[in-house]
Amino acid sequence: MVKIGSIELPDFPLLLAPMEDVSDPPFRAVCKLNGADMMYTEFISSEGLIRDAIKSRQKLDIYEAERPIGIQIFGGDEEAMAMSARIVDTVQPDLLDINFGCPVKKVVTKGAGAAVLKDIDLMVRLTAACVRSTNLPVTVKTRLGWDADSINIGEVAERLQDTGIKALAIHGRTRSQLYKGEADWTHIARVKENPRIQIPIFGNGDIDSPEKALDYKKRFGVDGIMIGRAAIGYPWIFNEIKHFFATGEHLPPPTIEQRVDVIRRHLHKSVEWKGLVPGINEMRRHYNNYLKGLPNIKEYRLKLVTFKTVEEIDGVLDEIIQVYTGFQFEHRQVEMNNLSYNCG
Structure with missing residues (x-):
């Protein structure tokens, strides 16, 4: 069993990543039906929540059948993040997640998402402000660092744990990579192997098949996997991975x-x-x-x-x-670089 605060998840849970313009309640419903153990909303602007923007407020919609579910927020101002955490509290999700990984320009130029990777002190202050402002377990999703010359996830993990977060999801790319190249999980493994780290560590990036999920589970020792782009148009991937873990065999492709x-x-x-x-x-x-x-x-x-x-x-x-009817699908290979929805 994996625990995030008081939330109990199965051994090696499979998480649906928060994806802008994708991870809404209809999409989450079909992923839950097909084996996702925990899910997150699309990321929500802290400034938008405070302004009572309609789009931001609508993203707070969650349903009992989705639990456990986290609401994800992003921002670069301590007061705004604290106020947003209090707003999220009123909706009563299972946890509050902070996005420090989104690499897209419109977010980064506002000093939010992956931009915060350039200022660990700010990241710590933003996180601490949220932890103080909510009774919910707080988790974080982030990347390895801003670029290859500033990979700082080891320090980030220790300092964020010290603020009181209950889990950390790490996308195995830097911000400068966007979604190109191969995700490097060796840095994620080092975080998990750090004896100071006591919270669950979830790996994210490039998981697109049951074989790769099992390989990465064995090689990198993470507590669970977060799946984003591979679930778009193919929510069956969650149950396919679980079946492969249990039996070593593939489920047939969906008819x-x-x-x-x-x-x-x-x-x-x-x-x-x-x-x-x-x-x-x-x-x-x-x-x-x-x-x-x-x-x-x-x-x-x-x-x-x-x-x-x-x-x-x-x-x-x-x-x-x-x-x-009768058409035989082949097992799907995801063209990961052609999908850019995953905002982390």
Whole structure:
């Protein structure tokens, strides 16, 4: 068992990473259904929460079926982060997570996300302000450092633990790498091996298959794995990894019926949560990922992204089942560098 404060997770839990414009309640629902042990919201701007911005407030929506779930915030001002922590407290998630890893320019230029990696003292103050301001367990997600010449995750881990955080998730890249190159988990392993570190350490970066998950578990000794981009369009990855750990064998790839069932669930929950028009529109980014590997799918995908009613889209999904029933999928290989949603 892995514990984050009073939260009890199974041995070697699989966590769904917080991803901007992806990790909303509809997406989280299908990942939970397919084996994610703990999940996080999209990251939320502390300044947006304080301004009562509608988009920021909507990201606070969580549901009982999702638990345990963490709400993730980011920012570069101590007072704003403290106030945001108190706001998050009122929603009663299971934990509060702080993003010190997002590498995208619009976040970094505001002195938040991965920008804080350049100032460990500030990182410590921001974290301590949150710990003081909430009764929730506080966790952090971060990267190795700003660039290859300033990898400071060893010092960061010790000092953040000293502030009172209950777990640390580490993406095995620097900020300057963005999502390019290979994630280097050797630095994550050193943090885990540090006798001073007593909190759970979760590894993140490049896990896209059951084989790699098992290999990294054995090689780097982390307490669990956080999966982001590989779950986009393929939430089955969580159960596939668990089955492989338990048996050494692969689950068969999801059938066309299983794929369409998840698309339908995702669509209906999206409409239920966001409303008809935004729910349908925002679902359009997901169809290509869910249907990847199907030959001659362009005609149906075009209908899915242009039709404007749930009934029409459901009709297209029914057609896809009729046409592709019996199609044998191969195990999916994720083109990681072409996906840039994971904000950490």
